[in-house]
Amino acid sequence: MTPIRVLLADDHPVVRRGMRALLGSLDGVEVVGEVANGADAVREAQLARPDVVMMDVQMPGMDGVEATRRVVAAVPSAAVLVLTMFDDDETVLSAMRAGARGYLLKGAEQDEILAALRSVVAGQVVVGPGVAQRLLACLSAPSPTPFPQLTxxxxxxxxxxxxxxxxxxxxxxxxxxxxxxxxxxxxxxxxxxxxxxxxxxxxxxxxxxxxxxxx
The missing domain is CATH 1.10.10.10 (Winged helix-like DNA-binding domain superfamily/Winged helix DNA-binding domain)
Incomplete structure (x- = not known):
């Protein structure tokens, strides 16, 4: 079976190394690159053409939300799976509106990450436990202002x-x-x-x- 090709985007080297090691231990997953900021994530996604970009939210320069929006526009075949420590409503909603296909919190179990990778590659939307209910509530509520991605x-x-x-x-x-x-x-x-x-x-x-x- 063709492996799922993953690009890692996180500004913490220790986190990237740990995630690379974790993904390397999973059958059917191949890490094709790693970057430390949003701008590099967009550029590398266009070069490497991964199946999935695992995207942190808070990174220097271009953040993960804006990087997600640009990756989705530039490489529609790549699914963005957000992996972050931020679970507040605004961050979750902004990431999903930017085009992320999945949203997991750091600390997710190995099996959960593998299942999420397979799901987003298959075109499904995945959110971690505790995030789904709040996300549905936010999406069903009318936005207080149009185009919340704008300043x-x-x-x-x-x-x-x-x-x-x-x-x-x-x-x-x-x-x-x-x-x-x-x-x-x-x-x-x-x-x-x-x-x-x-x-x-x-x-x-x-x-x-x-x-x-x-x-």
Missing amino acids: PREREILDRVAAGESNGAIAAALGLAPKTVGNHVSAVFAKLGVATRAEAIVRAREGGLGREERP
Whole structure:
């Protein structure tokens, strides 16, 4: 049987070594690489084309949630399985909304990790004990704000983009440099997975932005 090819992403060397040793002891699993931050996880996922990226959440630079979003967009064939110590509702929900196919807590048993790897490769969604019930409750509740992956400033700028304002007009209204607005707009496009301003406007209006009349 073809082994499950796994990329490890965790900023703690001791954790990576321990996880590599654990995975190496499992039948049908092959570790194809390990990285220490989110940006490297995205780059290595595109190079190694693993079946699964085991992703920590808190890493320097690009965090695991944003890295998950980019891996899912760049390598759709790779399933992201989050393995972290954070089990708060916001982190769990952000990771799953970013496209993670599984969410386990560090300390999970060997059999649980192997079962999770097999499940996410098969296209199933897996969450560890204690996380599932809270995740379902969060997903069933309406989001208090549209596009929770955006910062408040990015959401404000997207709102104005959706209202038809140019970058120059937005910069003048918010007291920002046009280049700063342009950087924010680029970040919004990346987080929404859109390539053009028109696509961003459609997504924003579907989320209820850009409808408020401005003077």
